Amino acid sequence: xxxxxxxxxxxxxxxxxxxxxxxxxxxxxxxxxxxxxxxxxxxxxxxxxxxxxxxxxxxxxxxxxxxxxxxxxxxxxxxxxxxxxxxxxxxxxxxxxxxxxxxxxxxxxxxxxxxxxxxxx
Amino acid sequence: xxxxxxxxxxxxxxxxxxxxxxxxxxxxxxxxxxxxxxxxxxxxxxxxxxxxxxxxxxxxxxxxxxxxxxxxxxxxxxxxxxxxxxxxxxxxxxxxxxxxxxxxxxxxxxxx
Numbered sequence: 001x002x003x004x005x006x007x008x009x010x011x012x013x014x015x016x017x018x019x020x021x022x023x024x025x026x027x028x029x030x031x032x033x034x035x036x037x038x039x040x041x042x043x044x045x046x047x048x049x050x051x052x053x054x055x056x057x058x059x060x061x062x063x064x065x066x067x068x069x070x071x072x073x074x075x076x077x078x079x080x081x082x083x084x085x086x087x088x089x090x091x092x093x094x095x096x097x098x099x100x101x102x103x104x105x106x107x108x109x110x111x112x113x114x115x116x117x118x119x120x121x
Numbered sequence: 122x123x124x125x126x127x128x129x130x131x132x133x134x135x136x137x138x139x140x141x142x143x144x145x146x147x148x149x150x151x152x153x154x155x156x157x158x159x160x161x162x163x164x165x166x167x168x169x170x171x172x173x174x175x176x177x178x179x180x181x182x183x184x185x186x187x188x189x190x191x192x193x194x195x196x197x198x199x200x201x202x203x204x205x206x207x208x209x210x211x212x213x214x215x216x217x218x219x220x221x222x223x224x225x226x227x228x229x230x231x232x233x
Contacts, residue, residue: 035222044123045159045167045210047222061221095166105214107157109169109178 002027002110004096009115012086022079022096022112030074033099035108036081038092053102091119124149125211125225132231133201141228143194143211149223151192154214158187158196161208171196206232
């Protein structure tokens with residue numbers, strides 16, 4: 001069974017940094033684009049960032065562009081999200097999701113269990 | 122304000138049929154991008170319900186169906202059951218936003 005396990009969430013001060021990780025298993029990791037999707041408490045889903053299977057192309061929502069960096073280590077089947085200059089509005093559960101294809105742009109399945117990021121002083 | 126527009130809530134009695142709309146524009150659904158639907162129960166991660174407009178993943182009951190036409194899409198649920206009470210989200214891509222993924226605001230389905 002395909003598994004995605006996020007880690008790295010927690011409490012961070014405004015302006016601080018945090019690095020999220022997502023360990024993937026039971027599928028050919030490098031063959032699939034991956035994304036991060038977040039959900040603020042009581043709110044809807046917001047796509048944050050994506051990376052192609054090879055890692056050669058990355059995409060960002062305007063709300064995080066220039067502050068967040070997505071990357072992957074295909075040798076370790078792990079996806080990362082480096083979050084810098086965080087703001088209160090970045091507080092959310094962050095989900096790691098597997099894209100159906102190698103190139104970003106299809107459906108998300110499955111989703112990890114999520115990791116909670118809280119930005120507060 | 123979400124790029125894709127969904128009604129905040131819908132409701133129906135057990136056994137009835139309900140539908141949830143997802144309205145986009147010429148830069149997303151109207152540009153030919155597929156729409157996908159997810160189901161989310163409180164406190165859990167979303168789950169893929171419909172992909173590529175109308176396809177059901179293995180294990181999803183055929184009571185759930187999807188369609189897309191032009192700049193809009195819809196999710197239909199027939200034979201409504203109490204266990205269908207959840208939040209539903211549509212998702213696609215938008216060519217005007219550098220190919221950004223976009224979600225609808227979500228629809229809360231209440232089974233009366």
